[in-house]
Amino acid sequence: MLSTANATVDGPAWALLQAYEAERAVWPTVPPVRHAPREVTCLADVLPHYQALLFDAFGVLNVGDRAIPGAPQALAALRRDGVPFRIVSNAASVPKAGLVARYRALGFALDPQDFVTSRDATAAALAQAPGHWRWAVVAPEGADWSDLPLPQARRCDGALRDGDDAVLFLAAQGWNEHAQARLEASLRAQPRPVWVANPDLISPWEGGWVREPGGWCAGLTARTGAPVRRIGKPFGELFALALASLPQPWAPARVLMLGDTLHTDVLGALAAGLHAALVTGAGASTGLDVARAVQATGLAPHWVMPYIGRPPRP
Template sequence: MTTSESLSAVHDLMPPTPRWAFSEYERIRHRLPRRSPLATTRPPSVYHSLDGLTALFDAFVFDAFGVLNTGDRPLPNAVFRFAELQKAGKRCLILSNAATASTRDLVAKYRRFGFAIEPEQLICSRWLLEQALAENPRQGLWGVIAPPHARPETLPVNALAIHGNADRSLRERMDRCDGFLFLSTQDWTRSHQSILEASLSSYPRPLEVANPDLVAPRGDRLTLEPGFFAHQLVDRTGITPVFYGKPYTPAFEAAMARLGNPDPDRVLMVGDTLHTDILGGQSAGMSTLLVTEHGALKGLDAGRCMERSGIFPTYQAPAI
């Protein structure tokens, strides 16, 4: 099956649109971190870009997809803005829910885009998972849901690759596993999901999800991500996954530690998704900037989305 065919099959399960994605985040809201009681409940201050906010903060934490890039292209002005902040002596960090590629490969990708970053300036969900596995070794055989180029064999766990045809052989491989690590939805179809659901229903086991996102902007469309399929499994099997990445606390604790644990009031979290970037940043005590032109809320009335969710960023701009 080609990548385009697999994506088509995934989208046949639930064609993702920004409106649907927002509603789905609201549906699973009770599983997300609670909004900080100190978070603002007022509409955000609106800016044209990040330019007017630079002097107010010492450090900036950027989501990747929808803020710095969409798919395999940087967004207009993002490279310039990132460089401008660093030239001004600001600490800049990318906090991404990407989990297919390694930190090394992601750093190389952003350097190709033109971002002048060092490895310590990028924290991805795969790295968070790798750290957790190294600190608390998992026993037994773990199925890793990821394409071969993700190199699941490099994870610090006894791994069995879960990919290929959705057939009886795949079900047999799943049934052998003591738990599952969900890294990527590439080549993941409705049939694959049904087999995993059947395997977990017959014998519930741990599921750890490196990428909690429901969707991600890639080019001119949204793709379904591991978080969506994990929440489907929660609904249908009753299992309780462990999630890494935004909006969950470990991702933001890691970001603050990487920045040297500054006063969170002096850190601005910049993201395109209310339920991951903004909610997570608020829970960590950060100020937040929602960008709306290219990401999860593209084409929606952001103000109505804030009213409905009760998640209000400190600031709002079309892009950085």
């Protein structure tokens, strides 16, 4: 049975859940719930049930520039014991090398092949896009997209130009309401496809929550008429890439996805036929009344745990 200790229905986690529910029509559909979530202490309690693991990053491994206690040790133990895993993240803002360097600096012994990101899924999608498209890329000044198949691209700081065929919302660092208003005015005047490389509405950082590309583009079609394509969790392209990257295929029910949000990690896993664990101790679901959230959304993880590892005693 799920505990409601320290849970709230009016805190930021519940507000975020409601924001995702408002966008529910754009997310994948999931089968009816046929299981009840079970509370456990950490990953070690459920590990015997699975042959491979997929981890979200923000809220499960780290919060901003701080590793969550016990997480580096948990992944090191999996590596030592030969348990295959991948980090499945909506991080689209930096090339793989930068992502690996960030997590190594946080104490995680990870290599490029350990990560499967929405940037990877975006690269695969761009390779199938019309070759003549000229892209306006929403990204910070100086952003590197040389790893992406974007032969005709410029950085977008708000207003679109007549020659722009489509928009790629790659990263939200430095983006603001003024730039968003200029972009939306351009799209209302001439709707163009908008691809969102990170569907997350927010991400948790040490100083609070930060709006991500999915948050800036929520309701964009209704406001502008521009068609929006979202790439990354909870959509199937990224989960298919992650499963294909594992050393061998396993039945989906023997693969566990661990993440801190119901609407990206859990929903995406269930839609892909995987099992799901909601991690509630440090990320977007901190303080969430999980039992009430499951009832309100119909999204039921198989497991609920505060952290993937046992944090060291203070």
